Structures are given as structure tokens and as C-alpha cells.
Amino acid sequence: MADHDSIEPQKAQEKRQCPLDSAIPDHLRTERALPAKTPRDHQPPFPAYVARFPRETAGIVMAVIGAQYGSESMVDEASQAKLRSFVAGESAPPVADWASVVDDDGFYNVAVLAYWPSKEAHDDWAARSGFDAWWAGIEPGQYSHGWFLERLHCPIDRLETILSSCALAEGAANLRSSWSGQVRAHSYWGSMRDRLAAAQTDRLEGEPSGDGGSGGRQRTSGRVRVPGRKNLAVIRSGQDWSDTRGEERELYLKSIHPVLKAGMGFLSRDGHEVGCRSCRLMEIVKPETRKADTERTFGLAYFDDLASLESWVKDHPTHHAIFGSFTRLASKLQGDLALRLCHEVFVLNREDQEFVYIDCHPGTGMMGKCT
Template sequence: MSTTLEEVVETKDRRYPLKRPPNHKVPVPRWTLKLPDAVTHIYTLYVGAQAHGADHSALASAEQIMEKLIRSDQGKPMAVDILRVTHGFDVVDSKVWVAYWTDAKAFQAKLDALGLRKAWNDLGEAKHSIGLWSESFTTPVERLETNYASLLHQPGISQAPGAEFPAHNLTAYWGAGRDRLPASKDDLFHPPDETRPPDPAPVGVGQYLTGTNYDNMCHIRSGQWWEQCPPDEREAYESDLQIKLMGGMQHLWDNPLETGTIGLRFLQNVNGADEKIRESCGAGFFRNWADLEYWSSTHPSHLAIFVGALAHARKFGPDKKFMTWHEVSILKEGEARFEYVNCEPSTGLIRWVKMEQQEL
């Protein structure tokens, strides 16, 4: 018999009680990801290519190299999404690939094959106008949290073979995301005492940088999909809720120290022909879960998103085609690896965590 999320988290041995109010009723249905019992971890890799200036041919060459490396049979991922940066901590229009595995050996094989520094050197003289980066991490399933507003589309981790999508009632109240984390029964995910950014930060360009995460750093990928929306619903999203969403993102980018935003990009999905599709996501790191929780539960910019999403769902009812979703990882110390080759200092986590530095 399949175990529900509620059965996983409603255990008698909880050290910390659920945040869910008594007799809570969900206003709109939500689903979560249930992985096969044999899957104990999810392995995630983000890879990006950026250009310094307008050398489009060099960037195209870099993208071809990275595409080939990601798609190669050595450590082939179970799923790959392709995106371009539109806002945030990176160079706008950089191409990004996000790949997923449930098999540790295949994940490690891909990391071994990736060889960013070699790939950069293979660009020859063009390499000086190109930056390459990767951000990878391992998530134990008890520290993975997901939520889907629809089952019309399978994004991100939900493409895992054998995945199920049970409905749940751990939604639509403050603290619901924490409740959906099985590990929250006996862990408050406290950050370490010292999480201040390095001073001075690396210059990035002309350097090879590597780093890792401190304890309980948080990663989120939060997506929007409106590819199948009819014209009226598409217009409703693009002229209202999407604007509210970007207002929330802008607040995070404008106030990184206050909000704990340490590596957040906004990304436009593209297809294999590099054509935009009606899908996007915010993806990146936060200092810790409490920072993300505080912003989402208290700040007007997120309350506008939350209320707007509920209003959209009520307006279009059971025929709604617009879908939101997210996946959150709370990482133990050392479960992530960050690697940047000749990248702008605004990229990813360069300014936010300690990096080992080598001159190129």
C-alpha cells in the first residue's frame, strides 16, 4: 500500500509538532511527489555558460560543448531541463541546464565527465570571453519538499521513473512547507552561527573558484507553467500574477542580506531548438529555511503572490491550466559543490560563500 505524506509526517515520535491548524481544510487541491521506496536521495546538477560582452560565436561554441557533455551517455541523467537567465545573480541570457538523477554512481560519473576547466580551455582564444559554472547537490528524500498545483505537467524532479503524486492537506497555511519535510519532525534546520559573505569577494573573471555549502543551506526551484492555458487564462496570468511574482523576486534581489537570498536566478524555459516556451522558474539558494519561510509568510511581495494564485485558481476553477510547483532541498554541510570558471562575480554564490581561488 502506498504511504501518504500525512502518514509519513504524522508520527507519534515527533519532537516538534506540525504547524497545521486543527481541522484544516485545503481551499484548493495540491499534490506532492512520492518516489519509489528504493530511492533514498535525489542528485541535482545545474550547469551554465555565460558571455562577457557580445561574442555570440564564442558563446554558441561553449553552449554546444556543454550540451554535449550534459547529454553524453556517461552518467546520463533521468531528466534535463534547458533554460535561459532573465534576471538575478548571473549574466542575462546565459544558458542553463538542470539535470537530475536518482542513482549516485551515474551522478558521480557525470560530475567526473563534466570537467569544466577542460571544457573552458577547449574553447581556445575564445575562452577569455566565456564563463562556465556548475552548482550540484545531493538531497536525502527526508530533506526534500515538493508541492504541485496541478498534475498536467511533470517538471523537474517529478520526471523521476516510478514517481507517484498523492494529494495532501499540508498546504495553504503558514508553516505548511516545513510540515511537508519529513525531517522536520526532529530537526529545526538551524543555520550555523557564521554565514556572513566573504570580504573581499572573489573577482571571478580570470579565476577558477570552488566551494561548498554550510549546514542547512536551502535550495528552491519554484516553477510556473502556462503552455496549455487558453487565451483568457494566459492573459490573466501574464497581466497580473506574473507581475506580482516578479515583484517578489525583485524584493529578494534588492535585499539579499536581509532575506538570505544568496544565489537566485529567474529562468525562462526553452525547447531543444532554443525557442521560448510558456514555462519559467526561480531557482537558487537561500541562507536557510527560516529566511525563506519568513519572507513567504510576512512580506507583502509574497503575500501578493499567494493571494493572487488563490484568486486565479478560484476564477478558473477545475478547468484551470496554469500550474505552479516547487521543489526544496535543505542541505547538510558539504552536500553541495559550487564551481565557477572565469565567471562574472555576480554569478550564483561567488559573493556569498567562501571559495577556494586559483588564477587561470
């Protein structure tokens, strides 16, 4: 999901066809006060790339806007049409990914993950589309279902991406101006931190966390706002197996995807043990039908800080199992894979986070472990 196990080789023979690129763009590079973790003489075993954003980009905004139902059969089309209307037309965000998940409490959640290239662009959308006025006007109990909004502003030096192929662009990478060449900063523990421009001079430390807990199991009414946390780490880690065939497809579906689901399930149920405050393994869906037939999934997880995410990646058996399953697939197929993988990581200032839940059950999102 992160660091060297988030991206596996697409074609091993592609490696080292050209000089390796820096994951941090030139205009964000500075003299390091904190040393990189790159091993001496490190040569990545396979190619990986990062998204390059326009030089003028100061930060991006991602908003997760969703509805929560007791079951999928309870979805109401009026609310879904309203949600679709906010991300369509002239004021539409440049990126809008629709996804769904049945959470640990059995509730069906469907959401749009929208992205903007600046806070100004987001604020203009929120006003012109009428979203902010509509959201502020929702009264608890007004709908037969819940609503949630998780809105994040990420300064560009606190964002990193990594992709196994330039054929895949997901989430923030769709705001890019170009791709990097093959980068050096991957396939070792700590490479995720090394790709963050802010980490050249900032340890990005979080704050002490409570013991978490599993959250409630009953639906409650009301509007709940969860405060932000210092240097909250957010990771969206995607898997696209739509182009796999034959043995690769069979191996992915039988040997890898179940292990991935188990790892994400641990983070969702028991993530407080490792500093994970929320995790959803979501399926990309079509907005009009909500059918999950795209053969694309992603994990969306919120960790206390970057160190907590790194610790789970490096030390926990659930992540070791994910890494091991990908490694075996790559080895068996000699690195010639149609499977596409990517992730994006944000490390957020406290004031750049907004978490609001209306009539959602108390285990939803950041409510579940908001101690």
C-alpha cells in the first residue's frame, strides 16, 4: 500500500533505460536538514513514476462527499441526483471519482471524491454550484439517510504520488501537467517520506493519540464535526486489474485481492492499534448505476501521522502479507504485469482538514476513533 510494496514492476526489462529522475521537482528541492533514507547505491528493481504538477500549484483540494444508507437497497435516487448535480456542468471539479463501500457496520456508503488544483478553484466551485449553501442547510433528520463530508486542503510540498505506469492516472495525478521520468525514490523503506518535499526539513510529527476504540454500533442523529489533527497522513492506494488476463488475472483475484481485503479490514476494524483512524476499501463505480464493474479499487486511510503509516507498512504482518503476495506474482510472471498500481499521500496541517457527519452511525470515518 505504501513505500516499496505499493508499486510492483510492470515490465522488469524497462528498468534503467534512462537516467533516474528526482521524485521531488526542481522548484521544491532544497538542502536537506533531514537526510534521505535512500540506501547507498540503490537501484530500483522496476520503474515507477510520479505526477508533476504545474509550477504555480500551491496546493490541491480533495473532498469526499457521500451518502450513507442502511443497505444498498435503501438508496434514494433524489439524493444521488442531487449529489451528481454538484459535480456536473460548467462548475464541475476537474476530477470526480465515484466509489462505494459496505462498512463494518453493514451500512452502504456511496461517495464522490472530487479534486481541485487550488483552494481558490474549490471555493469558487463551492459557491457557484451551490454546494456550500446546500450543505449548511441540511437539518439532522431531514433525510432518510446520512451524509458525510471530508474536505482536505494539501499544500503541494506535503503531497506525493507514485505510479507503476503512466497509463494509469487516478485522483490527484489527474491534475498533473506532466509525468516524471523513472524515479529513484521507491522500493525501499522510507521512500514515501523521501518523496515529500516538506520532509526535507520537517519531521512531520503528529500528536499523541488516545487508545481509539471501535466506535459505536448504533445509528445516531445529528451533525458531528471532528476536529483536524496535526500532520494527519492520508493515503489513497489504488489497484486496477481491468487489463489483466489469464494466469495474472487468476493469481490477482485468488492470491492478492483477498489478502489486500484482509489488510484493509484490519485497518478498518482494529486500526487504532497502529494509529489508523479510518480505512475504507472502496470500489470505483459508475455514478448513474453505482455498479462496481470497473475492476478498480482503492484503499482510503487516515493515519495519526506519517510515522504511524510507515510503521504499519514496515512492521505489521497484514502489510507483510500484502507485500508478499505482490512479490510472488511479480516473480512468477517475471515482472511483465498488466496490473496497475498507484498511491497518493497527503500530510495535512490541522487547519486544512474538515470532517462533518450528518445522521451517520458513530463508527463512520473519523468519528469512529476520534479520541
